[in-house]
Amino acid sequence: MSDHSDISGMTDQKYSVIFQPHNKTIEVNAGENLIRAAMEAGVHINASCGGEGVCGKCRIILEKGELEGGTDKLSNEDREKGYYLACLSKIRSDVVVRVPVESNVDSSVLNIAASPRHTAKIKQVRLDTLKEQGMLIPPVEKKYLELPVPTTQDNLADVTRLLNFLKITHDEHRLVVDLNVIREIPDILRKDDFKVTATIVRPVREDGKNQIVNLEPGDTTDRNFAVAMDIGTTTIYGEVLDLNSGEILSQYGDFNGQISYGEDVISRIMFAEKEGGLLTLQKKVVETINKVLEKIIKRANIKKEEITTITLAGNSTMTQLLLAINPGYIRRAPYVPASILYPPFSASEIGINLGHHAIALLYPGVSSYVGGDIVAGVMGSGMYQTEKLTLFMDIGTNAEIVIGNKDWMACTACSAGPAFEGGGITFGMRAAKGAIEDFSIDPVTYEPMIVTKGSVRPKGICGSGLITIVAVLFENGLINNRGKFNQDLKTDRIREKEGIWEYVLVWKDATQIDRDITITEPDIDNLIRAKGAMYSGAMTLLEEVGLSITDIEQIILAGGFGSYVDLAKAMTIGLLPETPPEKVIYLGNGSLLGAKMSSFTNLLRRNVGEVVKMMTNFELSETPSYMDHYVSALFLPHTEMNYFPKLQERMNARKSG
Amino acid sequence: MSDHSDISGMTDQKYSVIFQPHNKTIEVNAGENLIRAAMEAGVHINASCGGEGVCGKCRIILEKGELEGGTDKLSNEDREKGYYLACLSKIRSDVVVRVPVESNVDSSVLNIAASPRHTAKIKQVRLDTLKEQGMLIPPVEKKYLELPVPTTQDNLADVTRLLNFLKITHDEHRLVVDLNVIREIPDILRKDDFKVTATIVRPVREDGKNQIVNLEPGDTTDRNFAVAMDIGTTTIYGEVLDLNSGEILSQYGDFNGQISYGEDVISRIMFAEKEGGLLTLQKKVVETINKVLEKIIKRANIKKEEITTITLAGNSTMTQLLLAINPGYIRRAPYVPASILYPPFSASEIGINLGHHAIALLYPGVSSYVGGDIVAGVMGSGMYQTEKLTLFMDIGTNAEIVIGNKDWMACTACSAGPAFEGGGITFGMRAAKGAIEDFSIDPVTYEPMIVTKGSVRPKGICGSGLITIVAVLFENGLINNRGKFNQDLKTDRIREKEGIWEYVLVWKDATQIDRDITITEPDIDNLIRAKGAMYSGAMTLLEEVGLSITDIEQIILAGGFGSYVDLAKAMTIGLLPETPPEKVIYLGNGSLLGAKMSSFTNLLRRNVGEVVKMMTNFELSETPSYMDHYVSALFLPHTEMNYFPKLQERMNARKSG
CATH class of the missing domain: 3.10.20.30 (Beta-grasp domain)
Structure with a gap:
């Protein structure tokens, strides 16, 4: 990321x-x-x-x-x-x-070399399709109006003139006018002889109000831009969208400025509960948002006043911190978020550096641990419209799982621990330059082939690299299904050091850190527990709705991590159920995708309320079978090898080969 | 005032x-x-x-x-x-x-002494009647709720919990929750074990949204207060109202802090058009509002956070200045106000020193010169409900006139000049201590009987005093129907000084100002033009709707000036048509009254939109007959003496007496 x-x-x-x-x-x-x-x-x-x-x-x-x-x-x-x-x-x-x-x-x-790596195939918004289907109906529209100039026979109030004209000549009804517009209307109408462009925010419900949030002199209808933004715990990504052409004009991402106050949501929440902590975190995230905005606005070569809406998606903690809402009850049982739906508000109200008329739309969430980022992914991926029984997973420190289709959905979240993000791993690191991201092994000499991010000398192992390494070690028999090294193999790369067994990935001289880079049994154990938590989460959720893992017809992998992970390797370690690759969709940043789609078409905003209501949340801590599933999943790939027939086949072939 | x-x-x-x-x-x-x-x-x-x-x-x-x-x-x-x-x-x-x-x-x-003065009979809000009729339904209500405490089996978001409970147990629907409430909800719910009081703003339309603007721990339903406020050009009056008991707890008035930037609306508008002028005037009026609030809150012995709503009524210029809306187009043809309706907004947004949940409701107006103060008077007086053909007048520098009943209304405004407020009168002054407010004359010696405000030595003449003086001088034959002195009378009080004829009201030694206080022919002329403007305004408006002055069944006098004026004297000079006193209602501060009524019952707020639509505005400058009516009205009482039969009778009696 x-x-x-x-x-x-x-x-x-x-x-x-x-x-x-x-x-x-x-x-x-x-x-x-x-x-x-x-x-x-x-x-x-x-x-x-x-x-x-x-x-x-x-x-x-x-x-x-x-x-x-x-x-x-x-x-x-x-x-x-x-x-x-x-x-x-x-x-x-x-x-x-x-x-x-x-x-x-x-x-x-x-x-017997590992099967080829599946390249991430990110499903893109089909903007042309949107336009063709007449669905390019943004939540914020601009209308150019040539109002009749007042006379002594027709001296209606400025607002009345505007509303009457919209009603009569544009069939616009249920209109309300923002106080800020009323404040400026006398001067703006008279700047270009009562020719104006009105910015209208469409309601979520069809019977809601159409809100006039801005007026500009002259015709500015060709300048209507939106920002879509993913407020991640680690990274904040933003895009400028042209609501007329449906194009993405610019994109930029930066680390969430909150990161120095804690790596994960739990540590952020704990910081927020300290004196002044909440406002500090709110300020930091807004600072990052403004930094990203500055970049993407400059790159898109537009003015910030031309942005009419910003759609933000984030997990429940990010959302609450953005609004300075105490997130303390998210981390304590019974895990209650403040709200799942948020009303539209003026972006400038929380310090976002846009015009006062720019409306902020927050993606709704489902529960404390299934937030707006996941809902955005469900919307952006089209999962809410599919007939296929789908397993949607966003893998990270907190892993969110959604199962269902257009008729029903169940969701849950589990704490996988930080292994997927390189945490708790001896040489773990973020997916930054120098991180080992790909790995294979010579099955005879056990010598490695290593690819690092940025093609520089290795510094450590990132999450996706870790999965690949463990999968390769397992398939080549260097570790057993409990993650323990085969101590009998003839290689100096497998060794015991201070009572801990490990495999040397890179000798000291070839590293950037002047130490041997290794993967240890405790590292592998951490990964097994992380993948076990995810897999058993999905198993438990399926069981709760009366289905089995083999019923899954489609997998959607969301999140930055999901875009980098090698699908075959993830199946080898039992992080994902074994599924034909063509049934897996790498969504990429689902949160950003959903925010973008909602920016382009208000229909999504209208649907999302229903989708959120449909998504039944399960708390794994309240589901006794979760622990059983978890214990069964603490193997590579699983105690139930019959869920992994292809892997079984390959391993049999290897044994006999 | x-x-x-x-x-x-x-x-x-x-x-x-x-x-x-x-x-x-x-x-x-x-x-x-x-x-x-x-x-x-x-x-x-x-x-x-x-x-x-x-x-x-x-x-x-x-x-x-x-x-x-x-x-x-x-x-x-x-x-x-x-x-x-x-x-x-x-x-x-x-x-x-x-x-x-x-x-x-x-x-x-x-x-032949003047007929007795009519004591002002101010129509009070009949709060008991409101309550009896079940009409004590304030626009802002409080509901005490004992929510179920969340468990792991029931861990809905806090907002969802609140809304579900309101729906199921209180049959409340179409609810929206303010972002500020969402911000505070986690901590507030948990302060008193999920027992809370919700403050709900009712919609203007029955199909509108019920807006939850505040939450407080525990049961605070017995503390629900409103403020009604009249934002006058000269004075700002406020009252604290107890929305449970229907009682008025305190009242205070103070001069509008804008007054040093101009006495009347036109000079305020001119100041607002100067660099920085608009914001200066906005700041000044808010300062006065806050000063009045501080007094009335203290006197009512409540906390400012317990105030849930403030209803403000003012003329169109005062309303626009309060919101910092350029009022420049109010004073220029074709006299266009920014808006006639204003959405509810948070009072603190414009600097009013109340809790952020306190909603400000602004009375709608009709046109640039028939503003929210007049509409408030029409609502507060019940004119909008009466069958009787009513003449409603608010007399001041700008005089507003409404004619009609529950089925139709026409309105207009005319500039009467400053005479009614003591302006343009040699010894004119505001109705302050030392102002001559009542006057009679010995018909033989022409010696005066003077009553001053505060019973102190005279300093000058206020508007109501001026009307009485001119009426008395006229009825006793000291001036003729053109306002010229009878130079033949034997009294040293009538004299010529530097070519101008005058009557000495108070000799120098009995004054506070060490000069003779007199009334001059130019003073009388100013008054005649002022009353002529008003009367002909009413005549023109009646003619426009096809009626005559004799069709009027009821007169409502609004405004501070209207409360002090001697009805008989006002009829004598032809300011008002001759009407039996029992058909005249002194409304007092109609603006404050309407604001108060709307604070107590939301039904008024619901009706006012329809009333405003019904009120047809006439611009006198666009009505050619106005000038003819005006010229006819430049006599005492009028060229058409048949409109004033009782006066004619008295004058005939005096001549023959």
């Missing part, structure tokens, strides 16, 4: 890479790193320095085509032989590369 | 006073001043020092009963003879007094 970049990325140009002797072909974007391409193809190349050419182990031979870089750190002799360091090579054409035998002690490797 | 006192006054004890040789009896309150009693009885006693015993002319003989004071400034000889100075005597029992012959040169005086 640290990738604060624009929507950008590589060019659309694709190249094919053929790996020999595996004879595996993969298509990649131009400029892709060769190690990453190998990882994606399921081809193992020893590599442990992350891409800095330090370890020098990832040499391959270019047989055809063009690679860029990759030879800088090699001796002339190696260059002449056609060697490249894979970790430093960028793909510049269709290529054929040969992996030297040193990385393939046994050809059997070719067959 | 300078009487900033509580509702207090004399005791209820009544005494009778018999004046001899007139043989006139009058009943007065215990403690009443004897000169005032004589004035009320229509008995002339020479008196021109206002009640300080300076002129020594008002000696009477006490024949029976008890007077207090009145002998202090007399010689022992006079005391032994039983003399008292009437102006210093307070009535302490039933008394018989004899007016010495010196004041009654001719017994004919006894018959």
Whole structure:
């Protein structure tokens, strides 16, 4: 979640890479790193320095085509032989590369390598579809009006003139006018001879009021922008949307300024309960919001006064802190939030740096631990409209689970602990530069292939990397189904240190931290407990509604973490039930997606009230079977191996292979 | 209107006073001043020092009963003879007094003395009637609720809990909750174990929303107070109302702090158009409101947080200045106000020093010059419910006129000039201490009898005094129907000075200002133009709706000035059409009355929108016949004497007498 970049990325140009002797072909974007391409193809190349050419182990031979870089750190002799360091090579054409035998002690490797990584396929808002279906009806509209100029025979009050005209010529009814508009109306009407643009906020219910929140002289209807924002515990993402064209004009994310007062919601709540803590946290989140706004407004090349609405989605604690509502009762049984629905309010009222007419819309939540971010994901993903029985999961320190379809939904949340975010792991870290995010192993030598964020020397392990590492260690028999190391394997990478068994991922010299980077049994145990909590949460919820895990027809993974996790690996460790990849949707930032969709179409805002009512909340602490499910899930992947038939098959094949 | 006192006054004890040789009896309150009693009885006693015993002319003989004071400034000889100075005597029992012959040169005086003054009979809100009729339904109600305490099986959000309970156990629907309430709800619910009092603002329309604006721990339903306030150009009056008992707990008035920036609305508007002027005036009026609030809250012995609503009524300029809305277009043709209806808003939003939950309700107006104060009067007086064809007048610098009944209403305003408020009059002054407010004349000697506000030596003439003086001078033949002095009368009080004819009301020695206080022909001319503007306004309005002045069945006089004016005298000069006194209602402060009524019953708030729509506004400047009516009205009482048959009769009697 640290990738604060624009929507950008590589060019659309694709190249094919053929790996020999595996004879595996993969298509990649131009400029892709060769190690990453190998990882994606399921081809193992020893590599442990992350891409800095330090370890020098990832040499391959270019047989055809063009690679860029990759030879800088090699001796002339190696260059002449056609060697490249894979970790430093960028793909510049269709290529054929040969992996030297040193990385393939046994050809059997070719067959039992991990299945290819599933690239995150983020479901995007289909804006064109919205427009085609006539659904581009934002909650805030602008109307250009040429009012009749008053005379002594027609000297109605300015507000009456405006309302009468809207009623008669625009068939607008149930209108109310904000006090701020009344305050400015005499001067604004007369700035451009009674030609004005009115900004109208549509009601949530069709029988509600249409609220006139702003008036501008002249015709400004072509300038109607919205902001969608995800208020995450860790990161705040914002986008500027053009409500006329349906385009996203800019995007930016930054760390939530509250982060120095606690990493997770519980520590934030505890800080909020201290003297002055609540207002400090409120101020900090608003500061970050304003920082993000400043960036996206500048990048979109608009004026802040042209923004008519800001839709915010966050979990219940983030929402309460944003409004300076004491969140203390969220963390104490019986876990009661202040509210699930919030009325629209003026964004400037809480210090958000927008015009006084900009309306803030907060996504409603369901309960203390199933908040507006999850509801936004349910709305944005279209889960609320599907017939398919869907398992929606947002994986993080707190994992939220929604099960259901358009007719019913059940939801719950469980505390997975911080393992997925690198917490409680010896070398755990956030998904920042230097974090090991991908990993494979030579099944004979047990030598690793490591990919780091930013292709720099490793500093530690992020959550998605941890899942991959544990899955790979398990599938290759380095650990058993209780996460204990096989002490009999012939490798110096598995060792005991001060009574704790561990695997050395990166030797000290190839790291940034001048220490061996390892994964220990306690680390693995932490991960097992985290994934066990999530899986058993889903199991318990299913059981409560009389279904089984095998009934699931579709999985939606939301959240930044969900976008990075390797689906196959998550199934290998039993974090997710085994499901065909085509039935899994990586939603990306569901919270931002829902906020964006609601900004574009008021229909979503109208539906969300019903959806929230439909979502039945279960407290796992109140469900006795949860503990049983949890204990059963404290294995890799689970005590019930029949839920994981494909994995069973692969493991049988490996044993017999 | 300078009487900033509580509702207090004399005791209820009544005494009778018999004046001899007139043989006139009058009943007065215990403690009443004897000169005032004589004035009320229509008995002339020479008196021109206002009640300080300076002129020594008002000696009477006490024949029976008890007077207090009145002998202090007399010689022992006079005391032994039983003399008292009437102006210093307070009535302490039933008394018989004899007016010495010196004041009654001719017994004919006894018959042609001015008719008795009509005491102002202010129509009070009939609160008991309201209660009896079940109409004591304030726009803001409190409900005490004992909510179920949350458990892990029932951990609904706090707001949901509150709303569900209100729906199920109190049949309350269409509820919305203020963001401020959501902000505080977690802590407030838990202060007294989920026992709370909710403050609910009722909608104007029955199908509107019921807005929860406040929550308090425990049962506070017995503490529900409102403030009614009249925002006058000159004075701001406020009252604290107990919404449970229907009682008025306290009252206070103070000069509008804007007064130093201009006496009338036009000069205020001109100041508002200067740099920074608008905000200065807004600040000043809010300062006065807060000063009045502080007094009335203290006197009522309540806490400001216990006030749930403040209803304000003022003219359109005062309303716009209160909200800092540029009033510039009110004074320029075509005279357009910003709005006639204003939404409810938080009083604290504009700096009013009440709790953030206190809702401000502004009385709607009709046009730039028929504002919320007039509409409040129409509502408070019940004019909107009567079958009788009613002439409603609020007399001041700007005079507003409403004609109609429960089925239709027409209204207009005219600028009468400042004469009614003492402006443009040589010795004109506000109705403050030392202002001549009552006057009679000895028809033979032309010596005056003067009563001043506060019974102190005269300083000048207030508006109601001016009307009485001109009426008395006219009925006694000192001036003709064009306001010119009869230069042939034998009195040194009528004189020419620097080419201007005048009547000396008080000789220099008896004044506070060390100059003769006089009334001049230009003064009289100013008054005639002022009353002519008003009368012709009413005539024109009647003509526009196809009626005549003789169709009027009832007159309602509103405004402070209307409470002080002597009805008979106002008819004598032709300010009002001649009407039997029993058909005239002195409303007093109609603006405050309407604000008070609306505070007690929401039905009025519901009706007022319809009434405002029904009130058809006429611009006199757009009505050509106005000028003709005006010219005809520039006589005492009018060119058409047949509209004033009783006056004609009296004048004929006097001529023949």
